[in-house]
Structure formats: structure tokens, C-alpha cells
Amino acid sequence: MTSDFARYHRQMLLPGFGEDGQRRLSDATVFVLGCGALGSVAVDMLARAGVGHLVIVDRDFVELTNLQRQVLFDEDDAASSLPKAIAAKRKVAKINSGVQVTAIVDDINHTNIERYAADATLFIDGLDNYETRYLANDLAVKTSRPYVYGAAVSTTGMAFPVLPHGSGKTGWETAAGGSLATPCFRCLFDAAPPPGTSATCDTVGVLSSVVSIVANFQVAETLKILTGNYDRVNRSLLNIDLWTNENHQLNVDSAYANGDCPCCKHQRFDYLEGRAGSSAATLCGRNAVQLRHRQQAAGVNLEVIAKRIKDHGEVSTSEFMLRAAVQDQGTPYTITLFPDGRAIVKGTDEPAVARSIYAKFIGA
Numbered sequence: 001m002t003s004d005f006a007r008y009h010r011q012m013l014l015p016g017f018g019e020d021g022q023r024r025l026s027d028a029t030v031f032v033l034g035c036g037a038l039g040s041v042a043v044d045m046l047a048r049a050g051v052g053h054l055v056i057v058d059r060d061f062v063e064l065t066n067l068q069r070q071v072l073f074d075e076d077d078a079a080s081s082l083p084k085a086i087a088a089k090r091k092v093a094k095i096n097s098g099v100q101v102t103a104i105v106d107d108i109n110h111t112n113i114e115r116y117a118a119d120a121t122l123f124i125d126g127l128d129n130y131e132t133r134y135l136a137n138d139l140a141v142k143t144s145r146p147y148v149y150g151a152a153v154s155t156t157g158m159a160f161p162v163l164p165h166g167s168g169k170t171g172w173e174t175a176a177g178g179s180l181a182t183p184c185f186r187c188l189f190d191a192a193p194p195p196g197t198s199a200t201c202d203t204v205g206v207l208s209s210v211v212s213i214v215a216n217f218q219v220a221e222t223l224k225i226l227t228g229n230y231d232r233v234n235r236s237l238l239n240i241d242l243w244t245n246e247n248h249q250l251n252v253d254s255a256y257a258n259g260d261c262p263c264c265k266h267q268r269f270d271y272l273e274g275r276a277g278s279s280a281a282t283l284c285g286r287n288a289v290q291l292r293h294r295q296q297a298a299g300v301n302l303e304v305i306a307k308r309i310k311d312h313g314e315v316s317t318s319e320f321m322l323r324a325a326v327q328d329q330g331t332p333y334t335i336t337l338f339p340d341g342r343a344i345v346k347g348t349d350e351p352a353v354a355r356s357i358y359a360k361f362i363g364a
């Protein structure tokens with residue numbers, strides 16, 4: 001055993017792991033999509049397991065109400081409104097200094113996902129919305145990379161590891177010439193629920209234990225995949241409710257064969273090619289809307305904007321963002337503006353209201 005790997009001794013003892021498995025982990029890059037509840041648990045565990053490189057992309061900053069379940073963050077992070085990706089990187093440096101972290105404060109969309117995922121061996125889902133999941137699934141299928149889905153809301157959780165059916169060699173062929181490929185995310189959920197119909201953390205809350213279980217299930221699948229244990233991958237959809245104790249694994253093996261998935265069966269990537277999706281998104285659990293103004297991709301000068309709007313409310317700036325507390329017709333809003341022109345408007349969950357607040361105080 002090399003001394004570098006000594007700290008992973010208990011892990012290398014596991015069946016099918018060994019020093020070879022540990023070496024595979026240290027050579028791997030995991031793309032963490034979102035570092036909120038699921039993502040922060042996953043990052044913690046993946047860093048401890050010795051995954052060599054984590055690319056953490058998150059659009060949000062730490063708030064006090066996150067700490068109930070987002071185990072990587074603390075009160076200092078919330079007090080300084082640190083972006084979650086930055087806070088995660090700092091925490092990982094203390095947990096395992098051998099892990100390289102690329103922290104990116106941004107919203108994942110079809111214009112940037114291929115760049116952020118360029119080095120990734122595997123994608124792990126810490127997302128809070130269907131649209132970005134379809135996007136991640138599109139890229140995973142197109143490039144034959146594993147995507148480990150997870151979701152948690154209220155007292156319920158779901159998870160499923162996708163080993164895509166690829167057009168070429170995937171790595172999860174069997175010695176006998178078969179394939180261990182699974183259905184993809186779009187095979188399982190062919191369309192996002194209409195806005196307002198699905199439960200979100202906004203309306204029903206979230207139990208921290210369900211987050212932890214789902215994220216750790218995702219991490220277990222990730223470790224199996226990265227160490228080449230494809231035959232051990234869980235091939236059914238995990239479905240748990242820790243409040244009603246209805247826990248089961250749904251057999252979804254037929255979803256690919258019997259379905260007509262546009263993504264993995266017909267290799268059509270609607271989300272990746274920008275034919276589906278929007279530029280405004282309601283943030284789960286936040287009473288807030290994120291706006292992305294593509295025409296401002298060249299960047300904005302936060303200091304200039306701060307001077308312009310300081311007569312209309314309380315304004316502060318840091319190297320990461322501008323924060324303005326404003327009032328409109330008696331209603332308070334908080335606008336957080338990032339250097340790339342992206343904004344989060346807090347105080348509403350309606351994109352139209354958020355757009356008008358943005359236009360009024362920041363400019364269209």
C-alpha cells in the first residue's frame with residue numbers, strides 16, 4: 001500500500017475496491033451539479049472517499065435556513081453570504097487537502113454545461129429542478145458518461161444511477177458482449193410536471209435525514225461506478241418516505257426497451273441544444289427567482305450599479321456579488337447581482353414580478 005492511500009484503508013478493504021479502486025477514485029473528476037442539500041452531503045463524502053477532483057457548480061449563496069440540512073456549511077458562511085461553491089471548496093480543503101476542487105459560482109445551462117463538464121468522469125445530481133436534470137441527462141447520454149440522479153423534498157426521496165445506452169463503447173459492457181446500461185432520466189420521467197403542480201421545498205419543507213440518505217445512496221453508486229464495479233450498480237429506482245415508512249425500489253428495467261425515449265433511444269438532445277428551457281427559474285425553498293440575461297454575458301460592473309441605485313435602498317458589494325434591499329409599492333425585495341449579470345430576486349416566486357423589479361432597479 002502506498003502511504004498516500006493509507007487514510008483510505010477501511011474503504012480499500014471493501015469487496016471489489018482495493019488499491020486499484022482507490023487509484024481510480026483519485027484519477028476521477030466528479031461534476032457536482034448544485035451544492036445545496038444533496039450536493040453538500042455528496043461533496044463531503046466524495047472528498048473523504050478521495051475522489052481526485054471535484055468540479056462544484058452552484059448559483060446560490062449560503063443562508064441561515066440552509067444549515068438545517070446542508071452539512072458542509074456553518075454560521076460564518078451564512079453571515080458572510082458566501083457562495084456555496086466557494087464555501088464548499090474551503091471546507092473540502094480542511095477535510096481532505098489531497099482533493100482538488102474547482103468551484104464555479106454560476107447557473108448551469110445549455111450554454112455552459114459542456115465546458116464545466118469537460119473533465120468529468122461522472123455527474124452527480126444536487127439539483128432542485130427538472131429542467132437542469134434533463135440538460136445533465138442529455139449531456140450524459142450524448143457523451144456516454146454516468147449521471148447519478150437524486151431528489152429530496154418533504155419527507156420523500158428518489159435516486160437512480162444512469163449508465164447511458166451509448167452509440168459507441170461505454171465502458172459498461174459485460175465480458176460476454178452484453179451491456180449493463182440502464183434507462184436514462186428521461187426514460188423514467190418523460191416530462192417535467194407543469195409549474196405549480198409539484199411539491200417544492202417552498203411549500204412542504206424538507207427533512208434533513210431524507211436528504212442525507214438520498215445523497216449517500218448517490219455517493220455509494222458513484223463509488224461503485226468510479227471503481228469499475230458496474231455489476232454492483234443498483235438498477236432500480238429508489239423511492240423512500242421516512243415519515244410514512246413506505247420505502248421501495250421500483251424495477252425500471254423495461255423503461256428503455258418498452259419506451260420511446262427521445263434522448264437515449266433517438267439521440268435527440270432538446271435541452272442541450274437549447275430547444276427546451278427558459279431563462280427564469282423559481283428557486284426551491286427561497287421565495288426567490290433567478291434571472292439570467294444572456295445579452296449581459298460580457299459582465300457588469302457592480303460598483304457602477306451600486307452607485308446608481310444607492311439612493312433607492314441599502315446596497316452592499318463584495319468580490320462575489322452586489323446585494324440591494326429595495327422596496328416596490330410597499331413590498332420589500334432583495335436583489336443579488338453577480339458579476340456575470342445573473343440576478344436572484346428575493347421576495348417573490350413569480351418570474352414576471354422578478355423581471356419587473358430587476359428592470360426597475362438594475363435596468364433591463
Ligand SMILES: [Zn+2]
Binds near residue numbers: 183184185186188263
Ligand atoms: Zn432514455
